[in-house]
Amino acid sequence: MVVGLFGGSFNPPHEGHLLVSEIALRRLRLDQLWWMVTPGNPLKSKSGLAPLQERIAMSERLVRDPRIKVTAFEQSLGGPYTAHTLAHVKARNRGIHFIWIMGADSLRTFHLWQEWQSIVRTFPIAVIDRPGSTLSFLSSNMTRTFDYAHVDEDDAGALWKKPAPAWTFLHGPRSTISSTSLRLAGAGNPRT
Numbered sequence: 218m219v220v221g222l223f224g225g226s227f228n229p230p231h232e233g234h235l236l237v238s239e240i241a242l243r244r245l246r247l248d249q250l251w252w253m254v255t256p257g258n259p260l261k262s263k264s265g266l267a268p269l270q271e272r273i274a275m276s277e278r279l280v281r282d283p284r285i286k287v288t289a290f291e292q293s294l295g296g297p298y299t300a301h302t303l304a305h306v307k308a309r310n311r312g313i314h315f316i317w318i319m320g321a322d323s324l325r326t327f328h329l330w331q332e333w334q335s336i337v338r339t340f341p342i343a344v345i346d347r348p349g350s351t352l353s354f355l356s357s358n359m360t361r362t363f364d365y366a367h368v369d370e371d372d373a374g375a376l377w378k379k380p381a382p383a384w385t386f387l388h389g390p391r392s393t394i395s396s397t398s399l400r401l402a403g404a405g406n407p408r409t
């Protein structure tokens with residue numbers, strides 16, 4: 218089984234998350250995609266962050282594809298740090314192949330994440346293009362440090378077989394939507 222892990226604040230969830238999910242499921246040949254609703258991104262202010270239960274409920278209302286599972290197990294792991302979460306997931310699910318999935322904007326700050334190099338060495342990574350961050354892979358610390366581990370996007374369907382470190386950048390349809398713009402618009406309906 219091949220499972221994508223898609224961590225996010227989902228504050229609120231939106232069509233951009235669905236587009237990333239659809240691209241990841243198809244191009245990476247995933248059997249499932251687990252949305253990991255974070256208790257709180259360690260690099261973001263908690264002000265304006267809706268309660269976890271609310272973000273889970275909004276995510277469950279938005280998702281239609283049965284292959285997408287909305288989870289919040291990081292909460293019970295005792296912290297929001299991805300390196301810790303992935304080590305835990307790896308240790309407890311030996312028979313599953315995982316791929317960490319993130320939008321291209323995350324590349325800008327990825328080298329500030331706790332133990333970021335150990336994240337890259339835990340699971341293959343798929344970065345999905347996002348407006349404003351299309352060229353981020355040329356200049357980010359992660360992609361420069363792990364240049365040798367780049368996998369061409371034409372081979373993305375086999376990324377799950379590659380031992381980490383291995384990463385790819387997926388171009389394709391893009392969405393300009395963001396949680397920030399929805400919050401600024403005061404949107405109560407995540408589909409608007």
Ligand SMILES: Nc1ncnc2c1ncn2[C@@H]1O[C@H](COP(=O)(O)OP(=O)(O)OP(=O)(O)O)[C@@H](O)[C@H]1O
Nearest residue numbers: 224225226227233319320323347392394395396397
């Ligand atoms: N429109 C989008 N295109 C590509 N990736 C996206 C898009 N929206 C969110 N993502 C990715 O989804 C993951 C979770 O993002 P998050 O829930 O923080 O949404 P966001 O719209 O980036 O939020 P905010 O505007 O509050 O920063 C991140 O890896 C982010 O890069």
Ligand SMILES: O=C(O)c1ccc[n+]([C@@H]2O[C@H](COP(=O)([O-])O)[C@@H](O)[C@H]2O)c1
Nearest residue numbers: 224225226255258260298299300330331
């Ligand atoms: O582990 C870290 O230091 C770390 C720092 C920043 C972000 N993350 C994770 O990155 C994912 C995306 O976060 P966000 O807020 O951009 O949606 C989410 O799972 C966060 O917990 C993790």
